[in-house]
Amino acid sequence: MQQPTTPAAGPPGAVRAWLDALVVVLAGLVAMAAVAVLGLWLAGADDLPDGGFPAVLAATLALAVGGTVRLDGGAGDFAAVGAGISAMPLSVSVAGAVVMAEVFLRQLGFRAVVGGGELLGRIGRTALLWLLALVLLTLGAQHSFVVPLSGDLAQTIGSVLGLTPEVGFHAYGPTTVGIGLAWLLLVLAVTFAVSRRAPLPPALVRYQLAVRPAAFALWLVLLAYLAIGLAAGVLTAIVHGNARQTLAVVLLALPNLAWLAFGVGLGAEWHGRLVGVLGLPVPKPLSAVLRTPGGGQATVDLGALAERDARVWWLLPLAAVLLLAAAFLAARRSPRAVRLWQHAVRFALATAVTVLLVGLWTRVDADYGLSVLGVGLGQGGLADLLGVVLGGNNPLAGLGGGNLTLRLVFWTAVPLAAGWGLLTGALGALLATRVRHRGEAPAGGTPGAGGG
Structure with missing residues (x-):
């Protein structure tokens, strides 16, 4: 007599859960990148030398989740430039937040309630992959380029003084990763506070009307x-x-x-x-x-x-x-x-x-x-x-x-x-x-x- 087959357990379900989290993260990054690319292009950031546009894009995404970008450079030992930027380009932030919230809710399905363990598991996996994405953004958001001296006189003075004009920028890791993670958790919290389609654990259902x-x-x-x-x-x-x-x-x-x-x-x-x-x-x-x-x-x-x-x-x-x-x-x-x-x-x-x-x-x-x-x-x-x-x-x-x-x-x-x-x-x-x-x-x- 043929034995009944049992559904596969463990790895397939675990793989699907991680794939769901990956889709949420990628969807948010793609949405933010699409808005940022068009905005930066209109602002003229595509004219940066030495192929700096991808790094500028990564820096913009880092700022969009609350990170900090630092600028430095100068002309050899003669001059130095120091700067820092902490400002969220909120058009980029909102685009990513809305897309991530929509994808996250669709994966939960049209349910009235959801188990607390399942919800925490989804949030945890998404947060872990988001942390990895933030680390990659921080690594990608750094670039420097040499500023060419124009004119014979400038080149002569530069060679005499030892001037090597260089400008660069980089995302500050602790701020980008730390506040970026808080940004994701805030997006999910606002999503469950706002959306009627968001299922809640049974213990929290009674608070939704308030x-x-x-x-x-x-x-x-x-x-x-x-x-x-x-x-x-x-x-x-x-x-x-x-x-x-x-x-x-x-x-x-x-x-x-x-x-x-x-x-x-x-x-x-x-x-x-x-x-x-x-x-x-x-x-x-x-x-x-x-x-x-x-x-x-x-x-x-x-x-x-x-x-x-x-x-x-x-x-x-x-x-x-x-x-x-x-x-x-x-x-x-x-x-x-x-x-x-x-x-x-x-x-x-x-x-x-x-x-x-x-x-x-x-x-x-x-x-x-x-x-x-x-x-x-x-x-x-x-x-x-x-x-x-x-x-x-x-x-x-x-x-x-x-x-x-x-x-x-x-x-x-x-x-x-x-x-x-x-x-x-x-x-x-x-x-x-x-x-x-x-x-x-x-x-x-x-x-x-x-x-x-």
Whole structure:
């Protein structure tokens, strides 16, 4: 009598689990790389000598997950360049996060619940492969190239002084790997907080109605700002020219500007400054506020920006309307049994967390400097002279010093956001009392005739 066959156990299932994790990681990297390649090409980064574009791409992906890129170089023992960049190109970040979240959820299937062990296993395997990818990004995000001296006089001076102009950059490993891992875990946490398709372990199912309606509504607010910013960017590219650089900003840093506008509309403040020249265009009001006399610290808020452009005042009613609409949606997606004060508190917490994350994501720290024989130089003077010696068409030409910083004032912004959320959450819940909530049957209808 033929013995019944048993399904294979162990390796095939384990291989499939690791393949699923690999697909999540590769899908995110491909999405980020596609956006970054187009944005960098529009920004002119493909003109770097010595085949530096792949390394620039790797450095951009490292920045997109929260890493830090350091720049160094100089001209032999005569001059040195030092710099560091810590700023997330959020267009690249959002593209990778959305694709990874979608692939991860599809692999879980359309289930209401998932075992805690299975979920932790998927997250652990994905995190391990993501760590490997971050290490490879760090190794790939380093490049240096020699800057050719132009002209006979420059070459003669260079040979006499022993000048060998060289510029390079590299991703800082601890920051890229450590914060990059935290970035992945945050993406997955936000995914399960926002998506109704995300199955939860049985012990967490009871909390989903307290978190998901408000989280999903605030995610829609952020998407609405992206849509508005995209329309404004395309219109600017068409009307005011300079389309290539404007579209480069859209593909690299649209959320950085759009979500800053969201916070400013709520009354939040950013502190920062701008010294030197930016490589990409930014809104003139923002640039004017940051570029203070003497390079001191500036406060970026609604009033300061409106002094440069009165249209900025529209950010206030825009934030109010979108938050009220989000609060109404959150209340409608919640059971009618939830009390008004509960809606208000939940929406306040969600708004505060959203502004906190926006502040972390939009933080910028970028500085560069040039020193001659160990003496730091500002913009101009001997730095410009050295740039002339090295040649006018190279990265060191005119390089003196510069700085761009932008940081949210958290201790005022987060409580302010919570106050906005409390007010709009209460108003939204009041408005939602007159409409049918999700899952309710219409009045006079048959059981089960309501929404899903």
